[in-house]
Each structure stands twice: as structure tokens, then as C-alpha cells.
Amino acid sequence: MDKMKIQNNSVTLVDQVEDKLLNYFKEKDMRKGDSIQNEKELAASLGVSRSVLREALSRLKMMGIIETRTRRGMILSEPSILGGMKRVVDPRILSEDSLFDILGFRIMLEIGICSEIFRQITPRDIESLEEIVNVGIVYENNEYAPFSEFAFHTKLYQITGNKTITEFQNIIHPVMTFVKDKFQDFLAPINIQLKKEGRIVTHQDLLRYLKENDEDGYRKALEQHFEVYRLFIRQKEERGRPKK
Amino acid sequence: MDKMKIQNNSVTLVDQVEDKLLNYFKEKDMRKGDSIQNEKELAASLGVSRSVLREALSRLKMMGIIETRTRRGMILSEPSILGGMKRVVDPRILSEDSLFDILGFRIMLEIGICSEIFRQITPRDIESLEEIVNVGIVYENNEYAPFSEFAFHTKLYQITGNKTITEFQNIIHPVMTFVKDKFQDFLAPINIQLKKEGRIVTHQDLLRYLKENDEDGYRKALEQHFEVYRLFIRQKEERGRPKK
């Protein structure tokens, strides 16, 4: 990993300053809301020009680590863990491989939250899900209107009570929509095939398992619900890397 | 969300330029390796000064979206999805709540990859795991030497073949180590209690389930393996938010 750094490009002053700033905040044990020296002083004490300092600060601002207001100075702020990810996770920036990785990531995560869901779920949650399912618009072949799809799965993530997981879902949802849209022609036949075999699992089905408190049944159903993507990813892998 | 933006601070020129650049790359359908105009021209065509442009570029560099070399100009590069996360996921920056969220995230994800592991695992993988377990140093009460712990779980993530997931594990591992270290006094008694009840699941146990191709057994064992953290998180939640 270090070799990569050396290979890529020499560490620039801005990189160093960025690092120094982070270390500085950590060493001083500064908390959210604490104010930071003004740029002039900071630049002086770091021994760099204001422009270099500003580039470093700009990065930290983007990450949400600091906030600035004219004349009011800068304050430390708690960054969103996935804030950086948000900018990058754009279907138009990422390669197909990465998109499929994210797709797989999301599927595995949603399967992973099963047990937590069953631990945390309340009757209220069931009601919410029921409403989402009832209001939801279902197209043929296990396709849902984007909003219904989003609402249902987001609710599942929310039940875990884990904000980071919920945020993650929000960030990668556009990727799901994009993949669904772009590869519609590949997904449709798989869905039709699954339907023929009677292996389609709907949101309604999932909700039933939740109501019946059947965790194992739910997990298996959920895996089946995602089967279309799994098959699709496998197809893609086989085509992309024909041998080995 | 839009309200937040307005409330926080007016969108600065740098923010706009950053956005414009991303849009520009997307619209031109530029791919990894494509070269980008030099700073002077870019600044001119965007109608901003070089310093503003450089702040925006600096952000993109940090995200790994572009790379620069003196005199060779800038090229587009594929960003690491989690690259931005890497900088933020530092135990010294994040609040305890976030740390616990990440802890929970990781646990759920690792449970979620079970089925994929059983689909993908090869005899070679089993061998690797066996070696890791054999070489590994185990302290008392289900505590592993950091390296053994890291090697074992990293291998599990690798088996999925999903690079993003593996990278994720690498990034959040320091958080795990930090939490283990910082809250040792809370974790130890829980582990002792679990041991008394004979509910400790070791890496060796997990490996056995893998060898026997017993997915359900493995999943339940893995949940048990993480039980100490789950109990710990619940403890923390109850203390942190006494009512409601």
C-alpha cells in the first residue's frame, strides 16, 4: 500500500497539511463544535501559504469534518461516515465491475440484517410495511415502481436502528435504480424464467414472514427475492472473465 | 436535505466548480485514463480563478477521481468507492454512536455474506483458513491476537470475491481494534459470562462448520461469535439513552 503511494505521485504539501490538520484535531482531542484558529494563524503555524492550507481545508470541508462561515470562523463538525462515498457512488463515474460489487454488497448486507430486524421489529413497523406494500405499485415480473421499492427496503434498514446502515442504503439506492434501468433487457428474461419456475418472492411474501415471525423463512425468501440479481451478476462475471 | 444546505452555508464557488467538473466528465462520457485540460484552460473555460479551480481539483484528487503528475497533466482515474470513507473512519474523529453503528454494520454484513461464502468457497480457501487458525494466537476468553483476528475475517470477506466488501472490511478494521481496546473493561466480563454459559464460538468452531458445509450451523455460530459485541452495544444503548 505504501508502495502505491510512492508510485502514484509524491506526497504533495497539501496532502501533508491535510494529514497534519487531522492529527492536530485528534491530538487536541477536539470535539464537534470546537472552533478552529483562523486561516492566517493556521497557515503561519503550519509554515505553509494560505492557498495550500485552503486546499487542505477545502478537502476537510467536503468531507464534512469542518464547517466554515464568513467571519465566524471554522468549527469542527462530525463527518458523515459515508459522506465521501456519496460523491463517488455515481453510476456514471464507476465502472461496471464496481457497480456489480455494490449490488452484491447491498444484497449481502440486506440478508445480514435479517436477524437484527427480527430482534428490533415492532408492531408499528409491521403496520408501516403493510401500508407501503398496499400502496405500492407492482409491475409484472417482480418489478416494483421505484418509489415502492425504495420505501419498502429503506424501512427494513431503518428497523435495525443503525443510522449508518440506513444512510448506506440511501446512498447506494441510485445505483440499484441505474442497474435495473440499464440492464433491463438482461433482467427481464431472468425474472420471466423465475416466474415460470414459481420462484418469485414479492414484498407481500416477505411481509408475511415478518408477521409470522419466521426468521429462517424470511431469510430464504429474501435470498430468493434477490435471486434475479445474483443470477445476473453471475452471468456478467462469466461473460466478462470467460476463463479463470 | 436541501434545507440543511441552505442553512449550513451558501454554496461556494468551489462547490459549484466541483459539481461542474463532475458533470463535465460525465457528459463527455470520459473514461479512466482520459486526459483533462490543463488548469489554465479549465479555469478560463469555467470562468473562475486558478485557485478556486485548484481547490475543487484538490477535492477530486483526494477522492481519487483524478490523478495529476507534474507536466504530464491530469487524467481521470477510477475512484475507490470507499476511499472517502477511509479518511473519516477514524476512531478519534467519530463519535461513540457512530463507532457502534459501524460495529453493528460490520457484524450484520459478515453475517450477510454467509450464503455467498458457502457458494464460493474452495478447498484452497479452507486450507488458507486452516493455516490462519493454526498459526493464530488465541488469548483467553475468545480474544485473538489482532493479526490473527484480522487475517481470519479478511479471508472470509475475500472468499466472496467482492472487492468492495473486502475493502470495506479493511477500512473498518481499525475501528474494531479501537473499540476492543478502548472498551476492554466492558467486553471482558461479557466474554467471561459467555464462557461460563459455554456460548463461546472460536475461529476453530467456525472453520469446522465451513468444512462440514453446514451453512445454517455456521450462521448461528457466527452470530454467537459476535454475541459479545451485540450485548455490549445493547448495554451502551441502554446507558446512553436511559428512557425512550
Add this chain to the structure above:
DNA sequence: TGGTCATATTTGTCTGACAAATGTACTTCT
């Protein structure tokens, strides 16, 4: 006391300059 206004400070932006690195073209030597 309370309101208004001038001032000073701080971030945001622009301009111009030089340093370092390196691709390019030219020159020189064999």
C-alpha cells in the same frame, strides 16, 4: 437602556509570480 452605524476581522476569490518536474526539440558526438 436600546438602537444604529462605523470598524475590524475573517472567509472567499482573484491575480501574478516563481519553483520543480518533465516532455520536446535541438545540438553534438561517434
Add this chain to the structure above:
DNA sequence: AGAAGTACATTTGTCAGACAAATATGACCA
């Protein structure tokens, strides 16, 4: 003629200084 070395030009990296915009602060007045 070809290869090697060298000077030049270009591009990123860094610095210094200036002004604009916003606003906290303090002075001044009713």
C-alpha cells in the same frame, strides 16, 4: 545517420498580496 546529451517550454505545485463580502464588535447617539 543514429544516439546521447542539453536547452527550452509547458504544466503542476507553492507562495505572496490584494480586494470583496459578510458579520461580530464596539462606539455613539437618542
